[in-house]
Amino acid sequence: MSDHPSTTESVAGPPPLVSRSLLLVVVAISVMLVLLALLAWRVLRAQPVALAVGEPAPPFHLQLIEGGSLTLADLQGQGVVLNFWASWCDPCRDEAPLLEEAWLRNRDAGIAVLGVAHLDQKAAALRFIQTFRITYPNGRDSGSLIARAYGIQGVPETFFIDPAGNLAGAWRGPLTAEAMQQFLPLIQPAP
Amino acid sequence: MPCLRPCLTVVLLLVGTFLHPSAPTLAQTELDDRMYDIARELWCPLCSGVRLDACELQACVQMRAEIRQLLAEGRDAEWIVAYFEGEYGPQVHGQPPLRGFQSLAWLVPAVAVVGLGIGAGLRTRRAVRQRRSAVVPRIRSQSLPKA
Structure with a gap:
Protein backbone atom coordinates (compact mmCIF):
# COMPACT_ATOMS: atom_id res chain seq x y z
CA MET A 1 0.00 0.00 0.00
CA GLN A 47 -63.40 30.92 -18.93
CA PRO A 48 -66.68 32.82 -19.13
CA VAL A 49 -66.96 35.63 -16.66
CA ALA A 50 -70.07 35.91 -14.55
CA LEU A 51 -72.03 38.94 -15.65
CA ALA A 52 -73.17 41.34 -12.97
CA VAL A 53 -76.45 43.23 -12.99
CA GLY A 54 -75.90 46.92 -13.73
CA GLU A 55 -72.77 46.32 -15.78
CA PRO A 56 -72.63 46.81 -19.56
CA ALA A 57 -73.94 43.80 -21.46
CA PRO A 58 -71.33 42.23 -23.75
CA PRO A 59 -71.61 43.51 -27.31
CA PHE A 60 -72.56 40.97 -29.96
CA HIS A 61 -73.02 40.59 -33.68
CA LEU A 62 -75.78 38.17 -34.60
CA GLN A 63 -76.26 36.74 -38.09
CA LEU A 64 -80.02 36.51 -38.50
CA ILE A 65 -81.52 33.28 -39.83
CA GLU A 66 -83.82 35.22 -42.11
CA GLY A 67 -80.83 37.13 -43.48
CA GLY A 68 -78.95 40.24 -42.40
CA SER A 69 -77.40 40.85 -39.02
CA LEU A 70 -78.02 42.72 -35.80
CA THR A 71 -75.74 44.13 -33.12
CA LEU A 72 -76.44 45.26 -29.59
CA ALA A 73 -75.44 48.77 -30.64
CA ASP A 74 -78.25 48.69 -33.24
CA LEU A 75 -80.72 48.29 -30.36
CA GLN A 76 -79.36 51.20 -28.30
CA GLY A 77 -82.24 53.04 -26.68
CA GLN A 78 -84.46 49.95 -26.60
CA GLY A 79 -84.91 47.35 -23.94
CA VAL A 80 -83.66 43.97 -25.13
CA VAL A 81 -84.80 40.49 -24.16
CA LEU A 82 -81.96 38.24 -25.33
CA ASN A 83 -83.07 34.62 -25.31
CA PHE A 84 -80.73 31.65 -25.90
CA TRP A 85 -82.57 28.60 -27.20
CA ALA A 86 -82.16 25.50 -29.35
CA SER A 87 -84.46 23.35 -31.45
CA TRP A 88 -83.37 20.25 -29.50
CA CYS A 89 -84.27 21.84 -26.16
CA ASP A 90 -87.69 20.83 -24.80
CA PRO A 91 -88.09 23.65 -22.22
CA CYS A 92 -87.42 26.10 -25.07
CA ARG A 93 -90.63 24.89 -26.67
CA ASP A 94 -92.54 25.74 -23.51
CA GLU A 95 -91.30 29.30 -23.32
CA ALA A 96 -91.48 30.11 -27.07
CA PRO A 97 -95.16 31.26 -26.99
CA LEU A 98 -94.43 33.47 -23.96
CA LEU A 99 -91.57 35.22 -25.75
CA GLU A 100 -93.64 35.72 -28.88
CA GLU A 101 -96.44 37.21 -26.82
CA ALA A 102 -94.03 39.54 -25.03
CA TRP A 103 -92.63 40.67 -28.39
CA LEU A 104 -96.07 41.36 -29.90
CA ARG A 105 -97.22 43.24 -26.81
CA ASN A 106 -94.12 45.33 -26.21
CA ARG A 107 -92.39 45.97 -29.53
CA ASP A 108 -94.19 49.28 -29.97
CA ALA A 109 -93.18 50.24 -26.44
CA GLY A 110 -89.48 49.99 -27.33
CA ILE A 111 -88.69 46.46 -26.22
CA ALA A 112 -87.00 44.10 -28.66
CA VAL A 113 -86.99 40.34 -28.24
CA LEU A 114 -84.03 38.62 -29.84
CA GLY A 115 -83.50 34.88 -30.14
CA VAL A 116 -80.07 33.26 -30.29
CA ALA A 117 -80.03 29.66 -31.53
CA HIS A 118 -77.29 27.93 -29.55
CA LEU A 119 -75.47 24.83 -30.94
CA ASP A 120 -78.18 24.41 -33.52
CA GLN A 121 -78.47 23.81 -37.25
CA LYS A 122 -80.01 26.38 -39.55
CA ALA A 123 -82.67 24.04 -40.96
CA ALA A 124 -83.67 22.77 -37.51
CA ALA A 125 -83.77 26.31 -36.11
CA LEU A 126 -85.92 27.45 -39.00
CA ARG A 127 -88.35 24.57 -38.43
CA PHE A 128 -88.61 25.57 -34.76
CA ILE A 129 -89.33 29.20 -35.72
CA GLN A 130 -92.02 28.11 -38.16
CA THR A 131 -93.57 25.62 -35.75
CA PHE A 132 -94.04 28.26 -33.05
CA ARG A 133 -94.80 31.06 -35.53
CA ILE A 134 -92.07 33.20 -34.07
CA THR A 135 -91.90 36.66 -35.59
CA TYR A 136 -89.14 38.29 -33.52
CA PRO A 137 -85.61 38.26 -34.98
CA ASN A 138 -83.55 35.12 -34.48
CA GLY A 139 -79.97 34.32 -35.33
CA ARG A 140 -77.41 31.55 -35.01
CA ASP A 141 -74.48 31.92 -32.67
CA SER A 142 -71.62 30.77 -34.90
CA GLY A 143 -68.66 29.56 -32.86
CA SER A 144 -70.72 30.00 -29.65
CA LEU A 145 -69.14 33.45 -29.32
CA ILE A 146 -72.21 35.17 -27.86
CA ALA A 147 -72.93 32.22 -25.55
CA ARG A 148 -69.37 32.44 -24.20
CA ALA A 149 -69.52 36.22 -23.83
CA TYR A 150 -72.69 35.88 -21.75
CA GLY A 151 -71.37 32.83 -19.90
CA ILE A 152 -74.45 30.72 -20.48
CA GLN A 153 -74.57 27.33 -18.79
CA GLY A 154 -77.28 25.81 -20.96
CA VAL A 155 -80.50 26.58 -22.75
CA PRO A 156 -82.86 28.22 -22.27
CA GLU A 157 -81.34 31.31 -20.69
CA THR A 158 -82.61 34.85 -21.02
CA PHE A 159 -80.90 38.19 -20.41
CA PHE A 160 -82.69 41.48 -19.95
CA ILE A 161 -80.75 44.51 -21.18
CA ASP A 162 -81.89 48.05 -20.42
CA PRO A 163 -81.99 50.88 -23.02
CA ALA A 164 -78.53 52.08 -21.87
CA GLY A 165 -77.05 48.69 -22.73
CA ASN A 166 -76.63 47.51 -19.15
CA LEU A 167 -77.65 44.12 -17.85
CA ALA A 168 -80.89 44.43 -15.85
CA GLY A 169 -81.39 40.76 -15.09
CA ALA A 170 -80.78 37.17 -16.14
CA TRP A 171 -83.02 34.12 -15.99
CA ARG A 172 -81.66 30.61 -16.22
CA GLY A 173 -84.12 27.94 -17.33
CA PRO A 174 -87.52 28.28 -18.99
CA LEU A 175 -89.10 31.69 -18.65
CA THR A 176 -92.30 32.11 -16.70
CA ALA A 177 -94.97 34.78 -16.95
CA GLU A 178 -93.93 35.97 -13.47
CA ALA A 179 -90.32 36.40 -14.54
CA MET A 180 -91.43 38.42 -17.55
CA GLN A 181 -93.54 40.66 -15.32
CA GLN A 182 -90.59 41.10 -12.99
CA PHE A 183 -87.98 42.01 -15.61
CA LEU A 184 -89.84 43.80 -18.43
CA PRO A 185 -90.51 46.98 -16.40
CA LEU A 186 -86.75 47.19 -15.68
CA ILE A 187 -85.89 47.50 -19.36
CA GLN A 188 -88.78 49.69 -20.45
CA PRO A 189 -87.48 52.83 -22.20
CA ALA A 190 -88.50 56.12 -20.65
CA PRO A 191 -91.49 57.62 -22.46
CA MET B 1 -93.29 -26.38 -65.09
CA PRO B 2 -91.52 -27.79 -62.02
CA CYS B 3 -88.86 -25.04 -61.64
CA LEU B 4 -91.27 -22.13 -62.13
CA ARG B 5 -92.31 -21.91 -58.50
CA PRO B 6 -88.81 -21.72 -56.93
CA CYS B 7 -87.71 -19.27 -59.59
CA LEU B 8 -90.70 -17.06 -58.91
CA THR B 9 -89.98 -17.19 -55.18
CA VAL B 10 -86.38 -16.09 -55.71
CA VAL B 11 -87.47 -13.24 -57.99
CA LEU B 12 -90.09 -12.07 -55.51
CA LEU B 13 -87.58 -12.20 -52.67
CA LEU B 14 -85.08 -10.11 -54.62
CA VAL B 15 -87.72 -7.58 -55.63
CA GLY B 16 -88.93 -7.43 -52.03
CA THR B 17 -85.40 -6.80 -50.77
CA PHE B 18 -84.85 -3.91 -53.13
CA LEU B 19 -88.25 -2.37 -52.60
CA HIS B 20 -88.27 -2.64 -48.83
CA PRO B 21 -88.10 0.95 -47.56
CA SER B 22 -86.05 0.23 -44.43
CA ALA B 23 -83.40 -1.85 -46.16
CA PRO B 24 -80.24 0.28 -46.14
CA THR B 25 -78.35 0.41 -49.38
CA LEU B 26 -74.60 -0.05 -49.51
CA ALA B 27 -74.13 3.68 -50.18
CA GLN B 28 -76.17 4.58 -47.10
CA THR B 29 -74.16 2.23 -44.90
CA GLU B 30 -70.92 3.65 -46.25
CA LEU B 31 -72.18 7.17 -45.61
CA ASP B 32 -73.08 6.22 -42.05
CA ASP B 33 -69.63 4.67 -41.52
CA ARG B 34 -67.95 7.84 -42.76
CA MET B 35 -70.27 9.93 -40.63
CA TYR B 36 -69.32 7.97 -37.50
CA ASP B 37 -65.61 8.19 -38.42
CA ILE B 38 -65.89 11.99 -38.44
CA ALA B 39 -68.10 12.07 -35.33
CA ARG B 40 -65.41 10.09 -33.48
CA GLU B 41 -63.00 12.98 -34.11
CA LEU B 42 -65.40 15.47 -32.54
CA TRP B 43 -66.65 16.02 -28.99
CA CYS B 44 -70.09 16.80 -27.69
CA PRO B 45 -70.08 20.54 -26.90
CA LEU B 46 -72.60 20.06 -24.09
CA CYS B 47 -71.18 17.07 -22.23
CA SER B 48 -67.80 16.76 -20.69
CA GLY B 49 -65.56 14.13 -22.24
CA VAL B 50 -68.17 12.46 -24.47
CA ARG B 51 -67.41 11.98 -28.13
CA LEU B 52 -69.99 13.05 -30.68
CA ASP B 53 -70.42 9.53 -32.06
CA ALA B 54 -71.36 8.18 -28.63
CA CYS B 55 -73.51 11.02 -27.30
CA GLU B 56 -77.23 10.34 -26.96
CA LEU B 57 -78.34 13.96 -26.62
CA GLN B 58 -80.75 15.22 -29.25
CA ALA B 59 -78.30 18.05 -30.02
CA CYS B 60 -75.66 15.47 -30.98
CA VAL B 61 -78.16 13.37 -32.95
CA GLN B 62 -78.86 16.50 -35.01
CA MET B 63 -75.15 17.22 -35.38
CA ARG B 64 -74.52 13.68 -36.67
CA ALA B 65 -77.37 14.15 -39.15
CA GLU B 66 -75.70 17.37 -40.25
CA ILE B 67 -72.40 15.53 -40.82
CA ARG B 68 -74.24 12.95 -42.90
CA GLN B 69 -75.91 15.65 -44.95
CA LEU B 70 -72.60 17.44 -45.56
CA LEU B 71 -71.00 14.16 -46.66
CA ALA B 72 -73.90 13.54 -49.04
CA GLU B 73 -73.28 17.02 -50.45
CA GLY B 74 -69.71 15.98 -51.23
CA ARG B 75 -67.81 17.69 -48.37
CA ASP B 76 -64.73 15.90 -47.08
CA ALA B 77 -63.84 15.13 -43.47
CA GLU B 78 -61.34 17.96 -43.12
CA TRP B 79 -63.88 20.51 -44.34
CA ILE B 80 -66.56 19.18 -42.00
CA VAL B 81 -64.30 19.25 -38.93
CA ALA B 82 -63.29 22.84 -39.74
CA TYR B 83 -66.95 23.75 -40.30
CA PHE B 84 -67.96 22.27 -36.95
CA GLU B 85 -65.19 24.16 -35.18
CA GLY B 86 -66.39 27.38 -36.79
CA GLU B 87 -70.07 26.75 -36.10
CA TYR B 88 -70.02 25.25 -32.63
CA GLY B 89 -66.76 26.55 -31.21
CA PRO B 90 -63.31 25.08 -30.57
CA GLN B 91 -64.64 22.80 -27.81
CA VAL B 92 -65.93 20.34 -30.44
CA HIS B 93 -62.41 19.66 -31.61
CA GLY B 94 -60.98 16.46 -30.16
CA GLN B 95 -57.44 17.79 -30.13
CA PRO B 96 -55.90 21.24 -29.87
CA PRO B 97 -54.93 22.77 -33.21
CA LEU B 98 -51.26 22.83 -34.16
CA ARG B 99 -51.35 26.58 -34.60
CA GLY B 100 -51.33 29.68 -32.45
CA PHE B 101 -51.14 29.57 -28.71
CA GLN B 102 -52.89 26.20 -28.43
CA SER B 103 -49.96 24.57 -30.22
CA LEU B 104 -48.31 24.73 -26.76
CA ALA B 105 -50.40 21.70 -25.84
CA TRP B 106 -48.35 19.78 -28.41
CA LEU B 107 -45.04 21.57 -27.85
CA VAL B 108 -44.86 21.22 -24.07
CA PRO B 109 -44.86 17.40 -24.06
CA ALA B 110 -42.46 17.37 -27.04
CA VAL B 111 -40.04 19.71 -25.24
CA ALA B 112 -40.36 17.54 -22.13
CA VAL B 113 -39.56 14.33 -24.01
CA VAL B 114 -36.58 15.87 -25.83
CA GLY B 115 -35.30 17.46 -22.60
CA LEU B 116 -35.57 14.21 -20.67
CA GLY B 117 -33.89 12.34 -23.53
CA ILE B 118 -30.95 14.76 -23.56
CA GLY B 119 -30.71 14.60 -19.77
CA ALA B 120 -30.77 10.81 -19.75
CA GLY B 121 -28.16 10.70 -22.54
CA LEU B 122 -25.78 13.01 -20.70
CA ARG B 123 -26.21 11.09 -17.47
CA THR B 124 -25.52 7.78 -19.20
CA ARG B 125 -22.43 9.17 -20.90
CA ARG B 126 -21.09 10.49 -17.60
CA ALA B 127 -21.75 7.16 -15.90
CA VAL B 128 -19.88 5.30 -18.67
CA ARG B 129 -16.93 7.69 -18.39
CA GLN B 130 -16.75 7.29 -14.61
CA ARG B 131 -16.85 3.53 -14.98
CA ARG B 132 -14.06 3.59 -17.52
CA SER B 133 -11.89 5.85 -15.42
CA ALA B 134 -12.48 3.58 -12.45
CA VAL B 135 -11.66 0.39 -14.36
CA VAL B 136 -8.43 1.56 -16.04
CA PRO B 137 -6.40 2.25 -12.83
CA ARG B 138 -7.56 -1.09 -11.40
CA ILE B 139 -6.32 -2.93 -14.48
CA ARG B 140 -3.05 -1.01 -14.32
CA SER B 141 -2.58 -1.86 -10.68
CA GLN B 142 -3.35 -5.53 -11.35
CA SER B 143 -0.88 -5.73 -14.24
CA LEU B 144 2.03 -4.21 -12.28
CA PRO B 145 4.58 -6.81 -11.18
CA LYS B 146 4.77 -7.26 -7.44
CA ALA B 147 7.93 -6.00 -5.82
Whole structure:
Protein backbone atom coordinates (compact mmCIF):
# COMPACT_ATOMS: atom_id res chain seq x y z
CA MET A 1 0.00 0.00 0.00
CA SER A 2 1.26 3.41 -0.86
CA ASP A 3 0.58 6.64 1.02
CA HIS A 4 0.63 8.64 -2.17
CA PRO A 5 -2.64 9.34 -3.90
CA SER A 6 -3.29 7.49 -7.12
CA THR A 7 -2.74 9.12 -10.52
CA THR A 8 -6.46 9.43 -11.24
CA GLU A 9 -7.17 11.13 -7.93
CA SER A 10 -4.41 13.69 -8.45
CA VAL A 11 -5.66 14.60 -12.00
CA ALA A 12 -9.32 15.15 -10.99
CA GLY A 13 -9.95 18.74 -9.89
CA PRO A 14 -12.45 19.93 -7.31
CA PRO A 15 -16.03 18.87 -8.11
CA PRO A 16 -18.17 21.61 -9.70
CA LEU A 17 -20.69 23.29 -7.41
CA VAL A 18 -23.57 22.38 -9.74
CA SER A 19 -23.21 19.48 -12.14
CA ARG A 20 -24.03 20.07 -15.80
CA SER A 21 -26.87 17.52 -15.91
CA LEU A 22 -28.50 19.05 -12.83
CA LEU A 23 -28.31 22.45 -14.48
CA LEU A 24 -29.98 21.03 -17.61
CA VAL A 25 -32.76 19.46 -15.58
CA VAL A 26 -33.38 22.75 -13.75
CA VAL A 27 -33.50 24.66 -17.06
CA ALA A 28 -35.85 22.07 -18.63
CA ILE A 29 -38.18 22.15 -15.62
CA SER A 30 -38.17 25.96 -15.64
CA VAL A 31 -39.07 26.05 -19.34
CA MET A 32 -41.85 23.52 -18.72
CA LEU A 33 -43.22 25.52 -15.80
CA VAL A 34 -43.23 28.73 -17.83
CA LEU A 35 -45.07 27.01 -20.70
CA LEU A 36 -47.56 25.41 -18.32
CA ALA A 37 -48.15 28.75 -16.58
CA LEU A 38 -48.83 30.39 -19.93
CA LEU A 39 -51.21 27.62 -20.89
CA ALA A 40 -53.05 27.84 -17.56
CA TRP A 41 -53.30 31.63 -17.87
CA ARG A 42 -54.78 31.28 -21.34
CA VAL A 43 -57.27 28.60 -20.25
CA LEU A 44 -58.37 30.62 -17.21
CA ARG A 45 -58.71 33.74 -19.32
CA ALA A 46 -60.99 31.83 -21.73
CA GLN A 47 -63.40 30.92 -18.93
CA PRO A 48 -66.68 32.82 -19.13
CA VAL A 49 -66.96 35.63 -16.66
CA ALA A 50 -70.07 35.91 -14.55
CA LEU A 51 -72.03 38.94 -15.65
CA ALA A 52 -73.17 41.34 -12.97
CA VAL A 53 -76.45 43.23 -12.99
CA GLY A 54 -75.90 46.92 -13.73
CA GLU A 55 -72.77 46.32 -15.78
CA PRO A 56 -72.63 46.81 -19.56
CA ALA A 57 -73.94 43.80 -21.46
CA PRO A 58 -71.33 42.23 -23.75
CA PRO A 59 -71.61 43.51 -27.31
CA PHE A 60 -72.56 40.97 -29.96
CA HIS A 61 -73.02 40.59 -33.68
CA LEU A 62 -75.78 38.17 -34.60
CA GLN A 63 -76.26 36.74 -38.09
CA LEU A 64 -80.02 36.51 -38.50
CA ILE A 65 -81.52 33.28 -39.83
CA GLU A 66 -83.82 35.22 -42.11
CA GLY A 67 -80.83 37.13 -43.48
CA GLY A 68 -78.95 40.24 -42.40
CA SER A 69 -77.40 40.85 -39.02
CA LEU A 70 -78.02 42.72 -35.80
CA THR A 71 -75.74 44.13 -33.12
CA LEU A 72 -76.44 45.26 -29.59
CA ALA A 73 -75.44 48.77 -30.64
CA ASP A 74 -78.25 48.69 -33.24
CA LEU A 75 -80.72 48.29 -30.36
CA GLN A 76 -79.36 51.20 -28.30
CA GLY A 77 -82.24 53.04 -26.68
CA GLN A 78 -84.46 49.95 -26.60
CA GLY A 79 -84.91 47.35 -23.94
CA VAL A 80 -83.66 43.97 -25.13
CA VAL A 81 -84.80 40.49 -24.16
CA LEU A 82 -81.96 38.24 -25.33
CA ASN A 83 -83.07 34.62 -25.31
CA PHE A 84 -80.73 31.65 -25.90
CA TRP A 85 -82.57 28.60 -27.20
CA ALA A 86 -82.16 25.50 -29.35
CA SER A 87 -84.46 23.35 -31.45
CA TRP A 88 -83.37 20.25 -29.50
CA CYS A 89 -84.27 21.84 -26.16
CA ASP A 90 -87.69 20.83 -24.80
CA PRO A 91 -88.09 23.65 -22.22
CA CYS A 92 -87.42 26.10 -25.07
CA ARG A 93 -90.63 24.89 -26.67
CA ASP A 94 -92.54 25.74 -23.51
CA GLU A 95 -91.30 29.30 -23.32
CA ALA A 96 -91.48 30.11 -27.07
CA PRO A 97 -95.16 31.26 -26.99
CA LEU A 98 -94.43 33.47 -23.96
CA LEU A 99 -91.57 35.22 -25.75
CA GLU A 100 -93.64 35.72 -28.88
CA GLU A 101 -96.44 37.21 -26.82
CA ALA A 102 -94.03 39.54 -25.03
CA TRP A 103 -92.63 40.67 -28.39
CA LEU A 104 -96.07 41.36 -29.90
CA ARG A 105 -97.22 43.24 -26.81
CA ASN A 106 -94.12 45.33 -26.21
CA ARG A 107 -92.39 45.97 -29.53
CA ASP A 108 -94.19 49.28 -29.97
CA ALA A 109 -93.18 50.24 -26.44
CA GLY A 110 -89.48 49.99 -27.33
CA ILE A 111 -88.69 46.46 -26.22
CA ALA A 112 -87.00 44.10 -28.66
CA VAL A 113 -86.99 40.34 -28.24
CA LEU A 114 -84.03 38.62 -29.84
CA GLY A 115 -83.50 34.88 -30.14
CA VAL A 116 -80.07 33.26 -30.29
CA ALA A 117 -80.03 29.66 -31.53
CA HIS A 118 -77.29 27.93 -29.55
CA LEU A 119 -75.47 24.83 -30.94
CA ASP A 120 -78.18 24.41 -33.52
CA GLN A 121 -78.47 23.81 -37.25
CA LYS A 122 -80.01 26.38 -39.55
CA ALA A 123 -82.67 24.04 -40.96
CA ALA A 124 -83.67 22.77 -37.51
CA ALA A 125 -83.77 26.31 -36.11
CA LEU A 126 -85.92 27.45 -39.00
CA ARG A 127 -88.35 24.57 -38.43
CA PHE A 128 -88.61 25.57 -34.76
CA ILE A 129 -89.33 29.20 -35.72
CA GLN A 130 -92.02 28.11 -38.16
CA THR A 131 -93.57 25.62 -35.75
CA PHE A 132 -94.04 28.26 -33.05
CA ARG A 133 -94.80 31.06 -35.53
CA ILE A 134 -92.07 33.20 -34.07
CA THR A 135 -91.90 36.66 -35.59
CA TYR A 136 -89.14 38.29 -33.52
CA PRO A 137 -85.61 38.26 -34.98
CA ASN A 138 -83.55 35.12 -34.48
CA GLY A 139 -79.97 34.32 -35.33
CA ARG A 140 -77.41 31.55 -35.01
CA ASP A 141 -74.48 31.92 -32.67
CA SER A 142 -71.62 30.77 -34.90
CA GLY A 143 -68.66 29.56 -32.86
CA SER A 144 -70.72 30.00 -29.65
CA LEU A 145 -69.14 33.45 -29.32
CA ILE A 146 -72.21 35.17 -27.86
CA ALA A 147 -72.93 32.22 -25.55
CA ARG A 148 -69.37 32.44 -24.20
CA ALA A 149 -69.52 36.22 -23.83
CA TYR A 150 -72.69 35.88 -21.75
CA GLY A 151 -71.37 32.83 -19.90
CA ILE A 152 -74.45 30.72 -20.48
CA GLN A 153 -74.57 27.33 -18.79
CA GLY A 154 -77.28 25.81 -20.96
CA VAL A 155 -80.50 26.58 -22.75
CA PRO A 156 -82.86 28.22 -22.27
CA GLU A 157 -81.34 31.31 -20.69
CA THR A 158 -82.61 34.85 -21.02
CA PHE A 159 -80.90 38.19 -20.41
CA PHE A 160 -82.69 41.48 -19.95
CA ILE A 161 -80.75 44.51 -21.18
CA ASP A 162 -81.89 48.05 -20.42
CA PRO A 163 -81.99 50.88 -23.02
CA ALA A 164 -78.53 52.08 -21.87
CA GLY A 165 -77.05 48.69 -22.73
CA ASN A 166 -76.63 47.51 -19.15
CA LEU A 167 -77.65 44.12 -17.85
CA ALA A 168 -80.89 44.43 -15.85
CA GLY A 169 -81.39 40.76 -15.09
CA ALA A 170 -80.78 37.17 -16.14
CA TRP A 171 -83.02 34.12 -15.99
CA ARG A 172 -81.66 30.61 -16.22
CA GLY A 173 -84.12 27.94 -17.33
CA PRO A 174 -87.52 28.28 -18.99
CA LEU A 175 -89.10 31.69 -18.65
CA THR A 176 -92.30 32.11 -16.70
CA ALA A 177 -94.97 34.78 -16.95
CA GLU A 178 -93.93 35.97 -13.47
CA ALA A 179 -90.32 36.40 -14.54
CA MET A 180 -91.43 38.42 -17.55
CA GLN A 181 -93.54 40.66 -15.32
CA GLN A 182 -90.59 41.10 -12.99
CA PHE A 183 -87.98 42.01 -15.61
CA LEU A 184 -89.84 43.80 -18.43
CA PRO A 185 -90.51 46.98 -16.40
CA LEU A 186 -86.75 47.19 -15.68
CA ILE A 187 -85.89 47.50 -19.36
CA GLN A 188 -88.78 49.69 -20.45
CA PRO A 189 -87.48 52.83 -22.20
CA ALA A 190 -88.50 56.12 -20.65
CA PRO A 191 -91.49 57.62 -22.46
CA MET B 1 -93.29 -26.38 -65.09
CA PRO B 2 -91.52 -27.79 -62.02
CA CYS B 3 -88.86 -25.04 -61.64
CA LEU B 4 -91.27 -22.13 -62.13
CA ARG B 5 -92.31 -21.91 -58.50
CA PRO B 6 -88.81 -21.72 -56.93
CA CYS B 7 -87.71 -19.27 -59.59
CA LEU B 8 -90.70 -17.06 -58.91
CA THR B 9 -89.98 -17.19 -55.18
CA VAL B 10 -86.38 -16.09 -55.71
CA VAL B 11 -87.47 -13.24 -57.99
CA LEU B 12 -90.09 -12.07 -55.51
CA LEU B 13 -87.58 -12.20 -52.67
CA LEU B 14 -85.08 -10.11 -54.62
CA VAL B 15 -87.72 -7.58 -55.63
CA GLY B 16 -88.93 -7.43 -52.03
CA THR B 17 -85.40 -6.80 -50.77
CA PHE B 18 -84.85 -3.91 -53.13
CA LEU B 19 -88.25 -2.37 -52.60
CA HIS B 20 -88.27 -2.64 -48.83
CA PRO B 21 -88.10 0.95 -47.56
CA SER B 22 -86.05 0.23 -44.43
CA ALA B 23 -83.40 -1.85 -46.16
CA PRO B 24 -80.24 0.28 -46.14
CA THR B 25 -78.35 0.41 -49.38
CA LEU B 26 -74.60 -0.05 -49.51
CA ALA B 27 -74.13 3.68 -50.18
CA GLN B 28 -76.17 4.58 -47.10
CA THR B 29 -74.16 2.23 -44.90
CA GLU B 30 -70.92 3.65 -46.25
CA LEU B 31 -72.18 7.17 -45.61
CA ASP B 32 -73.08 6.22 -42.05
CA ASP B 33 -69.63 4.67 -41.52
CA ARG B 34 -67.95 7.84 -42.76
CA MET B 35 -70.27 9.93 -40.63
CA TYR B 36 -69.32 7.97 -37.50
CA ASP B 37 -65.61 8.19 -38.42
CA ILE B 38 -65.89 11.99 -38.44
CA ALA B 39 -68.10 12.07 -35.33
CA ARG B 40 -65.41 10.09 -33.48
CA GLU B 41 -63.00 12.98 -34.11
CA LEU B 42 -65.40 15.47 -32.54
CA TRP B 43 -66.65 16.02 -28.99
CA CYS B 44 -70.09 16.80 -27.69
CA PRO B 45 -70.08 20.54 -26.90
CA LEU B 46 -72.60 20.06 -24.09
CA CYS B 47 -71.18 17.07 -22.23
CA SER B 48 -67.80 16.76 -20.69
CA GLY B 49 -65.56 14.13 -22.24
CA VAL B 50 -68.17 12.46 -24.47
CA ARG B 51 -67.41 11.98 -28.13
CA LEU B 52 -69.99 13.05 -30.68
CA ASP B 53 -70.42 9.53 -32.06
CA ALA B 54 -71.36 8.18 -28.63
CA CYS B 55 -73.51 11.02 -27.30
CA GLU B 56 -77.23 10.34 -26.96
CA LEU B 57 -78.34 13.96 -26.62
CA GLN B 58 -80.75 15.22 -29.25
CA ALA B 59 -78.30 18.05 -30.02
CA CYS B 60 -75.66 15.47 -30.98
CA VAL B 61 -78.16 13.37 -32.95
CA GLN B 62 -78.86 16.50 -35.01
CA MET B 63 -75.15 17.22 -35.38
CA ARG B 64 -74.52 13.68 -36.67
CA ALA B 65 -77.37 14.15 -39.15
CA GLU B 66 -75.70 17.37 -40.25
CA ILE B 67 -72.40 15.53 -40.82
CA ARG B 68 -74.24 12.95 -42.90
CA GLN B 69 -75.91 15.65 -44.95
CA LEU B 70 -72.60 17.44 -45.56
CA LEU B 71 -71.00 14.16 -46.66
CA ALA B 72 -73.90 13.54 -49.04
CA GLU B 73 -73.28 17.02 -50.45
CA GLY B 74 -69.71 15.98 -51.23
CA ARG B 75 -67.81 17.69 -48.37
CA ASP B 76 -64.73 15.90 -47.08
CA ALA B 77 -63.84 15.13 -43.47
CA GLU B 78 -61.34 17.96 -43.12
CA TRP B 79 -63.88 20.51 -44.34
CA ILE B 80 -66.56 19.18 -42.00
CA VAL B 81 -64.30 19.25 -38.93
CA ALA B 82 -63.29 22.84 -39.74
CA TYR B 83 -66.95 23.75 -40.30
CA PHE B 84 -67.96 22.27 -36.95
CA GLU B 85 -65.19 24.16 -35.18
CA GLY B 86 -66.39 27.38 -36.79
CA GLU B 87 -70.07 26.75 -36.10
CA TYR B 88 -70.02 25.25 -32.63
CA GLY B 89 -66.76 26.55 -31.21
CA PRO B 90 -63.31 25.08 -30.57
CA GLN B 91 -64.64 22.80 -27.81
CA VAL B 92 -65.93 20.34 -30.44
CA HIS B 93 -62.41 19.66 -31.61
CA GLY B 94 -60.98 16.46 -30.16
CA GLN B 95 -57.44 17.79 -30.13
CA PRO B 96 -55.90 21.24 -29.87
CA PRO B 97 -54.93 22.77 -33.21
CA LEU B 98 -51.26 22.83 -34.16
CA ARG B 99 -51.35 26.58 -34.60
CA GLY B 100 -51.33 29.68 -32.45
CA PHE B 101 -51.14 29.57 -28.71
CA GLN B 102 -52.89 26.20 -28.43
CA SER B 103 -49.96 24.57 -30.22
CA LEU B 104 -48.31 24.73 -26.76
CA ALA B 105 -50.40 21.70 -25.84
CA TRP B 106 -48.35 19.78 -28.41
CA LEU B 107 -45.04 21.57 -27.85
CA VAL B 108 -44.86 21.22 -24.07
CA PRO B 109 -44.86 17.40 -24.06
CA ALA B 110 -42.46 17.37 -27.04
CA VAL B 111 -40.04 19.71 -25.24
CA ALA B 112 -40.36 17.54 -22.13
CA VAL B 113 -39.56 14.33 -24.01
CA VAL B 114 -36.58 15.87 -25.83
CA GLY B 115 -35.30 17.46 -22.60
CA LEU B 116 -35.57 14.21 -20.67
CA GLY B 117 -33.89 12.34 -23.53
CA ILE B 118 -30.95 14.76 -23.56
CA GLY B 119 -30.71 14.60 -19.77
CA ALA B 120 -30.77 10.81 -19.75
CA GLY B 121 -28.16 10.70 -22.54
CA LEU B 122 -25.78 13.01 -20.70
CA ARG B 123 -26.21 11.09 -17.47
CA THR B 124 -25.52 7.78 -19.20
CA ARG B 125 -22.43 9.17 -20.90
CA ARG B 126 -21.09 10.49 -17.60
CA ALA B 127 -21.75 7.16 -15.90
CA VAL B 128 -19.88 5.30 -18.67
CA ARG B 129 -16.93 7.69 -18.39
CA GLN B 130 -16.75 7.29 -14.61
CA ARG B 131 -16.85 3.53 -14.98
CA ARG B 132 -14.06 3.59 -17.52
CA SER B 133 -11.89 5.85 -15.42
CA ALA B 134 -12.48 3.58 -12.45
CA VAL B 135 -11.66 0.39 -14.36
CA VAL B 136 -8.43 1.56 -16.04
CA PRO B 137 -6.40 2.25 -12.83
CA ARG B 138 -7.56 -1.09 -11.40
CA ILE B 139 -6.32 -2.93 -14.48
CA ARG B 140 -3.05 -1.01 -14.32
CA SER B 141 -2.58 -1.86 -10.68
CA GLN B 142 -3.35 -5.53 -11.35
CA SER B 143 -0.88 -5.73 -14.24
CA LEU B 144 2.03 -4.21 -12.28
CA PRO B 145 4.58 -6.81 -11.18
CA LYS B 146 4.77 -7.26 -7.44
CA ALA B 147 7.93 -6.00 -5.82
